[in-house]
Amino acid sequence: MRLSYDQLDIIKEKMGVDKLWSFSKISTYDQCSWLYKLKYIDKIKSRGDNCYTYFGSLAHELIQDFYEDKIKYEEMISKFEDKVLEWQMLDDPKLKFSTDQERDRYIENLRHYFKNVQTVPHKITNEQAVLAVFEGMEKYVFQGYLDSEYLDDQGNLVILDYKTSTKSGFSGKQLFKKARQLIIYAIGISQHGRMINGEMRQFPLDKIRIRYDMLKYCNVSFMQKNGKIKTTKAERRQWVAHLVNQLRKDFEGVSKDIEKLEKEIAKLQRKMMMKKTTPEEAEGYSVGIGEIEEQIKSLKDDLYDPVQVSEMIEKATLENSLSALPKFIQNKYTVENCYIDVELTDEIVEEAKEEIISLLDDITVKSKEDDKDQAFNRSRIENSESFYCANTCDMKDHCTFYKEYKEHNTMFMVKSDQPSDDELLAMLGLG
Structure with missing residues (x-):
């Protein structure tokens, strides 16, 4: 209002x-x-x-x-x-x-x-x-x-x-x-x-x-291997491209998880074969192996060869969406407003x-000065300020400092296009 x-x-x-x-x-x-x-x-x-x-x-x-x-x-x-x-x-x-x-x-x-x-x-x-x-x-x-x-x-x-x-x-x-x-x-x-x-x-x-x-930005959150949530800021138009390396790690992580579970199975199998292992303990190890094998079976559904992975990631990047990726990838990420x-x-x-x-x-002090030009005077425009002056300032057409800045740059550009002394003599056949 x-x-x-x-x-x-x-x-x-x-x-x-x-x-x-x-x-x-x-x-x-x-x-x-x-x-x-x-x-x-x-x-x-x-x-x-x-x-x-x-x-x-x-x-x-x-x-x-x-x-x-x-x-x-x-x-x-x-x-x-x-x-x-x-x-x-x-x-x-x-x-x-x-x-x-x-x-x-x-x-x-x-x-x-x-x-x-x-x-x-x-x-x-x-x-x-x-x-x-x-x-x-x-x-x-x-x-x-x-x-x-x-x-x-x-x-x-x-x-x-x-x-x-x-x-x-x-x-x-x-x-x-x-x-x-x-x-x-x-x-x-x-x-x-x-x-x-x-x-x-x-x-x-x-x-x-x-x-x-x-x-113009979004916050993208995902779970890391250590169990902690990581949040990163990305431009909305390319938030998927911002995560390409992480997405590859997600795919590679499946085979690593399977390898880790297979080692667990091997460890349990060795324990089963030990002479001191009782039948009850062996049965427990066997149940454990069965559970791990089920995990591996489930993980293998998310195994893709490198060519498939590259194609899917490329498609996701072009579409700026995870919809072309497997559910286990999609479910890992949350996209929210960037606050x-x-x-x-x-x-x-x-x-x-x-x-x-x-x-x-x-x-207040400067506004009370008789000579306002002197009171509000400023130094010449530097290159670091030029973007604001050229693109955002709504008074640039009335600004003597911006006019001087443009004239200085024009002189510099003209000067930079001039031939060197040696080039000039050569051009005139005096070299």
């Missing part, structure tokens, strides 16, 4: 502030101070969606519509396909991926998600407003919306955020930087409580959970608070 301008004005008056902050503002500043100036100081109108925001918004809309009973489960994939076709028909240069390969990977991952997503078995609420207050140089009031939220079986309030981005930035220290937005919302909920089924309830931070649903959870320890929350307040204070 998005708030109206009048409602936002009521919140500002109630909180005693003249403006409300959004996470996009501080994340924009943290990404690029010049970008912040262009968007929020100069108030230049953005160039609209790019391919990632287009499909990210679409993915949010589909999964939230399902949870709100606006569409059925099987309609998610059909509506997704309709939107992909609509996107293709638009043929908008601003909505194109950097390469065809990137486009195909991205769309195929989301296609697999909407065909196979495991839905949350709890009542979900979407797009509910949240407020959070921070005290720095000024009183800062954040206002935002949660993708989804629900109560789990332990009475925790789970904040669920959907991500269509890569998982590379969602680990280690980068995870906590990515999680700032949800940490802000968790702090806000702990400050003001949450309306649950018409009742205002309080949730301390230790009863709030932060979780990301990484739509990444963020632990809300006191240390993590306090560190996030300090970073957020520092960013807000920095923006």
